[in-house]
Amino acid sequence: MNRLSKALLPALLMAASASTPAVASDPMVVQINRLSMDVAATIATATVAACREKGIPIGVTVVDRSGITQVQMRDTTAPPITLNISEKKAFTAIMFNAKGSDLEARSSSPLATLGEGLAFMPGSVTIEAGGKIYGAIGVSGAPDGMVDEECAQAGLDAVLMDLEML
Secondary structure, eight states: OOHHHHHHHHHHHHHHHHHSOOOSSOTTOOOOOOOOHHHHHHHHHHHHHHHHHTTOOOEEEEEETTSOEEEEEEOTTSOTHHHHHHHHHHHHHHHHTSOHHHHGGGGGSGGGGSOSSOOOSSSEEEEEETTEEEEEEEEEOSSSHHHHHHHHHHHHHHHHHHHHTO
């Protein structure tokens, strides 16, 4: 190992251990729990169905723990902009590990002006079960962000019991 690597290794290990879960079996490997594509699709479909029951066409995005889109759906008559907004809501929820309604106060903070794809508004929930964080759901299309958030919660509820058992 060269001198630079030896000098940086402790700092890198400390940073990695602070931001990732500990793995007892191998300190060189980090295991990250991810939803399967089928589960993410089930969440998105259940979210659309929940808003349809309210007569509201929406766009929904399910992101993984890194904020990368896994599934995105737009109901037939939902405006195209709902996709972009739902993605930003989901991304913001997972980056701050909080549902959108808990982040609304940050909408006037300097973070909101960074142009990093953040949306500090109601309409998203994190996907957490069994002490694990899997990702987030963002919804756009309802006249009120709290209704978007209710639909996102319904999407999560469709799989929550199964995730809790893992």
